[in-house]
Amino acid sequence: MLSVPLLLKLDPLFPYSLIPLSVPNTTSTIYHSPSLNTITQKKKKKKKKKNLKPKMNTSPPSTNSPQTPSHLPLALQTYMETTLNHARKTSYAVATLPHHTRNKVLLTIAAEIHNQKSMLLNANAKDIAAAKENNLAEALIDRLLLTEKRLTDLAKSVINITHLQDPIGEIIEGKTLQNGLKLLKKRVPLGVVMVIYESRPNVTIDIASLCIKSGNVAILRGGKEAFHSNKAFHKVIAAALANHNVSEHAVHVIAHTDRLLVKHLLKQKQAIDIVIPRGGEALVNMVADQSRIPVIYHDKGLCHLYVAADADIETAIALTLNSKVQRTGVCNAIETLLIHKDFPAIDKVIAALQRENVALRGDKTLTERFSNIDLAQEADWSTEYLDLILSVKLVSSTTEAIDWINTYSSHHTDSIVTTDLALAQQFEAEVDSACVFINASTRFSDGGCFDMGSEVGVSNQKLHVRGPMGIRDLTSYKYIAYGSGHIRT
Incomplete structure (x- = not known):
């Protein structure tokens, strides 16, 4: 890092950029403005009558001290x-x-x-x-x-x-x-x-x-x-x-x-x-x-894994199990599995999950095909189970999978299993989530795995x-x- 005195001496260094990435201006994007209601209420305050003596406050709060609502118990x-x-x-x-x-x-x-x-x-x-x-x-x-x-x-x-x-x-x-x-x-x-x-x-x-x-x-x-x-x-x-x-x-x-x-x-x-x-x-x-x-x-981790029609069978099974079963009570475990209807080993994926005692809740097509899958309700598609429960849906195309994810995902982490580079690029470009993976478990969505040492958490929002x-x-x-x-x- 260049010291300030050195920067002042070496004018030819300006303009320059030592760090390629800039930080968004947080003060202009996420700070709240005063509400109009508050301003209006202040204007509507009635003036005190002259014959009423104002109450004395023997210990007025400093303008720099925390706001302490009077109805909070004194100890707190x-x-x-x-x-x-x-x-x-x-x-x-x-x-x-x-x-x-x-x-x-x-x-x-x-x-x-x-x-x-x-x-x-x-x-x-x-x-x-x-x-x-x-x-x-x-x-x-x-x-x-x-x-x-x-x-x-x-x-x-x-x-x-x-x-x-x-x-x-x-x-x-x-x-x-x-x-x-x-x-x-x-x-x-x-x-x-x-x-x-x-x-x-x-x-x-x-x-x-x-x-x-x-x-x-x-x-x-x-x-x-x-x-x-x-x-x-x-x-x-x-x-x-x-x-x-x-x-x-x-x-x-x-x-x-x-x-x-x-x-x-x-x-x-x-x-x-x-x-x-x-x-x-x-x-x-x-x-x-x-x-x-x-x-x-x-926010919650309503993560998805999409198995494309061309996905390698062993890879699809391994990523499905790791994304769901390795640790269920965490925000980067999947809660919904999307499978292309033409994927040739749907039954193997279902069997692998059931061997791990995962309770499956599927769409109508899946429940008609597999007697041991319960019919998913609308609420299931938006539920973070944090348990050995998984919603499963068949889709007809990658575009349908992406639309589904953008509708139901919490925009945390979503992944695709595919051998087709064009599909991977479409998925990466169109899925609106904080983390988008190609042929990798959603469990890698973690500050430690990203060489951050650790993390405060995983933000679902875009600012800052x-x-x-x-x-x-x-x-x-x-x-x-x-x-x-x-x-x-």
């Missing part, structure tokens, strides 16, 4: 105010932490995961016991479960993040204007990132690590099902931060399971820069409805990030101008 009000004030103040310090310090914190987190395995597994055992007592589905229990191998893999993913290039301070582009003013576009952290997620405790480590690496403060609110596991992981993170004299407020795990607190946190746009819901449709919709903070949606979200996606940019007494005339 205080907790929220304290958390957000610490987070905002800490964000300025974390943004300027040296890269080597951020990496040292991450290496200590990885080491502590190894050192504290017993503590972490014991905490997780409490969550698993409660999940079984509450009759949580097996696929969801699997998402909740920590094992020694999963902890080892988690520690490795944290180490992998340290190997990634530091995104902070990158010069995205720069040029000298006609008036001699030197203009730089520089990558900076987002600031305070709040992530709301469900019952996967590893997400606590994943997101905390990515936020530390990218110079952001993290406010994390996991699902109540993983309460003890998340609390244990927070101890690991806090110990690592303290070990390197970094504020404990750089990563805050919400200690309350009260949903009312979440709804009020979503109003705190002056303290939180971005909110990311990572979970099912109900969670994402709740955040979308309640938030006054810019939102990056990590799409697909697996890594450290670069946790950044924005600022413009910096170097002049020599320049004035505008």
Whole structure:
């Protein structure tokens, strides 16, 4: 990376572009405008009568302090105010932490995961016991479960993040204007990132690590099902931060399971820069409805696999099984299988799935052909099962498959199995999803598989990030101008 003094001396370098990819302007695309209703309501306020004395507020709130709705219980009000004030103040310090310090914190987190395995597994055992007592589905229990191998893999993913290039301070582009003013576009952290997620405790480590690496403060609110596991992981993170004299407020795990607190946190746009819901449709919709903070949606994974007529039979079977059965309770597992009606081994694909105890729900043609397939209802085509259940449909063409995917997909990840390059190119060009694969399992739609170290989640939207979200996606940019007494005339 070129230093600023060097850039100033070497005018011939301008204009230049050190990084080929630019970042969309998030402030002009995803921030909300004030509603007309709010403005109208302000105009309609009646003036107080002169004979009424105004009520005295003995402790007026600062204009910089979080909005604290009066109907939130006092204990939660205080907790929220304290958390957000610490987070905002800490964000300025974390943004300027040296890269080597951020990496040292991450290496200590990885080491502590190894050192504290017993503590972490014991905490997780409490969550698993409660999940079984509450009759949580097996696929969801699997998402909740920590094992020694999963902890080892988690520690490795944290180490992998340290190997990634530091995104902070990158010069995205720069040029000298006609008036001699030197203009730089520089990558900076987002600031305070709040992530709301469900019952996967590893997400606590994943997101905390990515936020530390990218110079952001993290406010994390996991699902109540993983309460003890998340609390244990927070101890690991806090110990690592303290070990390197970094504020404990750089990563805050919400200690309350009260949903009312979440709804009020979503109003705190002056303290939180971005909110990311990572979970099912109900969670994402709740955040979308309640938030006054810019939102990056990590919605459900209603993924499709399309087997074209010319697909290699063994490849089709292998990709179908891997995409569905390897791990069912994750967002990159397929929920719908589309098969061209002329594919010669439909019966083999169906038999392979049923050997893996996958319950199939098919269209009318399939149910007439196979007695052990239930007739799919309209709702099935839009359902993320997260279980050993799969919707199956026969199609007459690749165009029909693409139209179906664009209608029912959640625009997460969709894949085609084919030996025809033209079909692959048509599928890649016309399927409107964040990740489109050719002859590959949908299970590869993952930040770790994309060499991102880990991921905040997989975004279904188009602004300001799409697909697996890594450290670069946790950044924005600022413009910096170097002049020599320049004035505008």
